[in-house]
Amino acid sequence: DxxxxxxxxxxxxxxxxxxxxxxxxxxxxxxxxxxxxxxxxxxxxxxxxxxxxxxxxxxxxxxxxxxxxxxxxxxxxxxxxxxxxxxxxxxxxxxxxxxxxxxxxxxxxxxxxxxxxxxxxxxxxxxxxxxxxxxxxxxxxxxxxxxxxxxxxxxxxxxxxxxxxxxxxxxxxAGRPAVDASFRVPYVRRQSRAILVSLDGSAAGLLDDAVARGIMPSLARLRQRGATATSSLSTLPAKTAPGHAALFTGAWSDRNGITGNDVSVPAESVLASDDGYTSTHLRAEPLWVTAARQGLDASVVSATQTFPFGPFLDERRFGGNYGHGLTLMNAYQGVQVPDHVYTAAELPLREAGEWLGELPAHDGSAKEIEIELAGARIDGLFYDDPGDPARGLDTLYLGFDRDPKGGIVLKPSPPRGADPSAFAGLTLRIGGGEAAAYFRLFELSADGSRILLYRSGVHLLRSSRPRIEAAAYQASGGFVGNGASRAYERGELGPPLWKGGDGAAERRYLESVALVARQFTRLADFALDRTARDVLVTYLPYPDEALHVWNGYLDPSCPGHDPALASRLRGFVDEVLKIADAYVGHLAARADERTLLAVAGDHGMAGASRLLRPNVALVQAGLAAVDARGAIDLARTKAVYFPGNSGFVLINRRSRPGGIVTPEDEDSVRAAVVTALRGVRDPASGQPAVLDLLDPRAPSREPSSGAANGGDLYLSLVPGYDVSASVKGSVVEEIAPRGVHGLNPERPELQSGFVVAGPGVAAGVSLGPIRQIDVAPTLAALLGLDPPAQATGAILTKTLARR
CATH class of the missing domain: 1.10.575.10 (P1 Nuclease)
Incomplete structure (x- = not known):
């Protein structure tokens, strides 16, 4: 009827x-x-x-x-x-x-x-x-x-x-509630697109200063035509994996499951940890699933929590198999080989033997080397190129199977700063796919007694659509995930400025940064050109990587601060920021009039020159114990600072394997931990090292934390401290200055920046302070989508243009 x-x-x-x-x-x-x-x-x-x-x-x-x-x-x-x-x-x-x-x-x-x-x-x-x-x-x-x-x-x-x-x-x-009259969703689905790029470690204050000094003109233009936050509150801990999870899901760590770069595993002992960068523990729907669930296509390049791909596909963790609308690409997880610096000591030269063809033209005798890499043998030839005016060994050939053709040719040259053109790449077959190893010959003496050959890390790119992996490799030349920061810190690229260097090591490191950005740019272009997408989520590991190395020397609050050294290093930080800005500018140029471009970050960066070891303090207080091997003895441990170094203390409950604390004793253990750690003093100043221990059970605390994969108490440290989960050494120790992030996300220097521009976005608007969890709901609204399913963040209504 x-x-x-x-x-x-x-x-x-x-x-x-x-x-x-x-x-x-x-x-x-x-x-x-x-x-x-x-x-x-x-x-x-x-x-x-x-x-x-x-x-x-x-x-x-x-x-x-x-x-x-x-x-x-x-x-x-x-x-x-x-x-x-x-x-x-x-x-x-x-x-x-x-x-x-x-x-x-x-x-x-x-x-x-x-x-x-x-x-x-x-x-x-x-x-x-x-x-x-x-x-x-x-x-x-x-x-x-x-x-x-x-x-x-x-x-x-x-x-x-x-x-x-x-x-x-x-x-x-409804009771006549206040209504924001400026809010509107001007575009329905598929009438607009979005690009979300995260610049790792892009502190709001750092970006503001760079824009003011003209270092980041692309970001400045984006701010002029878009809506900009003065800061974005990150997660507790303020680290890369949880910061991005909050950014992508619109939910804090207690709701999305990513409680640190390493997360606690509730079914295992308090010493167990697992990788927070993977999708394994993600419990909240990320923006790319939000888009696919509502009929849009999304591509994701190198974002956290994308691999393994199963939760978004046949595992149906978020309510369905969204493979039809998703193209996920990730090379940070899975098969990878760290970067390396080769010197003459590691590359003994010998007279060239039999090769599969005629050797390159050369004067005098050629010398051969072998490099073992990821189960493959790379054959090399050092020789004197007749066409090169340099006398003696001046050229390096690298290839496979003793074939003198089809490989790469390298010439030694002075460091070029933000120019990666002197790198040359070889293709390796590893893990059932293709991966690139990029080489740069910085030094080669005429007799071969001095060699400085850098090789990038090797990463195997995987996709939720395996058929595109080969095409992505061919279009981009392979993935390079990080620069030579560790080699630089170890002095393998030459002495850094604080050890009497002349800047050559810094310029060499900058070349590796530029290589990473170039490869990320090529992969982003592949996603834009060759995948179906209404939403693109991408990433750049800068300025974070460089700031970890340099920010401690730039921070005037660190003891022994050297203004002259800081001034010299500032120019190199600016070069890294220019590289990041060029990445933003490239994406802005690729964004047409239908495309929103949002630039976000995961956290900021502070300086530290002192190290706190909470577990040593807990051992001294009788709350933890170590065995004869110097490892935590669970049978005598009531509480432990989480070995995954995610900023929290765990009570060793009986409900966990190896646990000894009964429910009746939990509160007393918690109180004893607070007393022990708040009592830690800096031996040099006599001042406390720990400001407080935060209880995640406290109502209305932001950012909210804890839950199954999180901690029972979270450290709040005095500025200038880093933290270690080690049980060896002194409780407090002076260390070489470094850039750090993790605790105290409310501190201004640990908050990231955010800007969005494009169709339907108000121009030149200040959003004031926002939260990481507000970004995904806002972008969803601009795309005509419902917010991510578990999001608790708010739509930033000031972002939306008035009628």
């Missing part, structure tokens, strides 16, 4: 109740969506043809009248209608269902005259060979509007009045 007679009045009632609930929830996107549903149904009730069984003239030989009256006539006379329609003021509606019945009665009373007008205005006949029905030509619509225009204007006005009245009444029934 309902199918035959319709259920429109009751559907309006259901939609009305949804609108009241949306107003009460205070969610602008939900309010707009519910208001649109009410509008659709109530507007339909005002069309005369919707009140009769003969709704399209199909029973009276007038088929197509529904479209002619409701659509074609309206579109033809839109300008007149816009100026002539005069809705009345909205009024309070007591019963939406009863209102809709009254509307339908009015519509029914207008139906017969509409059918009569259609019949009498139609032309005499339809010519069979024409594509359109000739009875309904321009003259027909002129006559029809002359007869029906007054009635059409009246129905449109009444519709606007009644819809507005329902909106007003729903707001009133």
């Amino acid at each position: 309902a199918v035959e007679k319709g259920r429109l009045p009751w559907r309006v009632g259901e939609a009305y109740r949804d609108l009241v609930a949306a107003f009460r929830a205070g969610d602008p996107a939900r309010i707009l969506a519910a208001a649109a549903v009410v509008s659709h149904y109530e507007g339909d009730a005002h069309v005369p043809l919707h009140a009769v069984v003969n709704y399209d003239g199909q029973l009276t030989g007038q088929t197509g009248f529904h479209n002619r009256w409701e659509s074609e006539m309206v579109e033809r006379y839109e300008r007149q209608l816009e100026s002539d329609v005069r809705p009345a003021a909205a009024r309070r509606v007591a019963d939406p269902v009863a209102l809709t019945f009254d509307v339908l009665l009015d519509s029914f009373s207008d139906a017969e005259s509409a059918f009569t007008a259609d019949r009498e205005c139609a032309g005499p006949q339809d010519l069979a060979d024409t594509p359109f029905d000739d009875r309904y030509d321009d003259l027909y619509y002129s006559k029809l509007y002359a007869r029906q225009g007054r009635r059409l204007r009246a129905r449109l006005a009444a519709s606007a009045t009644d819809i507005g009245s329902l909106w007003l009444s729903a707001w009133d029934d």
Whole structure:
């Protein structure tokens, strides 16, 4: 019976109740969506043809009248209608269902005259060979509007009045909550696209300073035409894996499951940890699933929590297999080989033996070497190139299978700073796929007694769509995930500035940074050009990597700060920021007028020159114990600073393997840990090293933390400290200055930046302080999507352009 007679009045009632609930929830996107549903149904009730069984003239030989009256006539006379329609003021509606019945009665009373007008205005006949029905030509619509225009204007006005009245009444029934009048979602799905790029370690203050000094012009232009946050609150701990998880899911660590770069495993002992960079422990839906779940295509390049791919595909962790809409590419997890510096001591030269062909032209004797890499043997030849004016060994050839052709040729040259063109890559077959090893010959003496050959790390690129892996490799030349920071810190690229260097080591390191950025750019281009995507999520490991090395020397609060050294290092930091800015600029250039570009980060960076070992303090307090091997002895340990170094202490509960603390004793152990760690003093100053220990159970704490994969207490440290999970050494120790992040996310220097620009975004707007969890819901709103399923962040309504 309902199918035959319709259920429109009751559907309006259901939609009305949804609108009241949306107003009460205070969610602008939900309010707009519910208001649109009410509008659709109530507007339909005002069309005369919707009140009769003969709704399209199909029973009276007038088929197509529904479209002619409701659509074609309206579109033809839109300008007149816009100026002539005069809705009345909205009024309070007591019963939406009863209102809709009254509307339908009015519509029914207008139906017969509409059918009569259609019949009498139609032309005499339809010519069979024409594509359109000739009875309904321009003259027909002129006559029809002359007869029906007054009635059409009246129905449109009444519709606007009644819809507005329902909106007003729903707001009133919800208690008249405050509503952000500037909010709008100007684009529906697939009418706009988005690129989200995260610059690792991009502290808000660092970016502000770089923009002010003209170091990052691309970011400056983006800020001018977009909406910019003064800061973005990161997670506790403020580290890469949890910071990105919050960014992508719109939920804090306690809800999304990523509680650190390493996470605690609740079913195992307190000493067990697992990788937080993977998707294994992700419990909240990330933005790329949000997009795919709602019909958009998303591509992700090198973001955290994408690998293994299973949770997004056949495991259906987030409610479905979204493989049809996702292209995930990741090379940080899986097969990888660290970078390396080769010297003459590691590359003994010997006279060249038999090769598979004629050796390159050379003067004198050629010397051969072998390099073992990922199970493969790379054959090398050092020789004197006759075409090179340098005398003695001046060239290196690297290839496979003792084949003197098809490999790469390297020449020693001075460091080039932010220019990676002197790198050359070899393709390796590892793990069932192709990976690149890039080599750079920095030094080669004429007799081969001095060699400085750098090789990048080797990473195997994997995709949720395995068929594109080879194409991605061919287009990009392979993935390089990090620069030569560790080799630089060890002095393997030459002495750094603080050890008397002349800047050559820093410029060599910058070359490796530029190589990483170049390869990331090529992969981003591949995703933009060769994958179906409405959303692209990508990443760059800078400035984080460089700041870990240099920020301790730049921080004037670190003891022994050297302003002259800091000034010299600042120029190299600026070069890294310029490289990151060029990456942003490239993506901005690739973003058309339909594409949003958002630049975010995961955390900021602070300086440290002292190290705290909480586990040593817990051992000294009798709360933890070590065995004869110097390892934690769980049978005598009540609490431990998590070995994954994620900023928290775990109580060794009986409910976990090896646990000894009963539920009755948990509070006393917690109190004893607080006393022990708050009592730690810096031996040099006598001042406390620990400000507080934060209990994640405290209500309304932001960022919220803890939960199954998190901790029982979180450290809050005095500025200038780093932290280690080691049980060996002193409780507090002076260390070489370094850049750190992890604890105290509320500190300004540990908060990241954020800017978004593009269609529908307000230009030149300051968002003030935001939270990492606000980014994904905001981008979803701009794309016409519901927010990520577990998101608790808010839509940044200031981002959205006013009408």
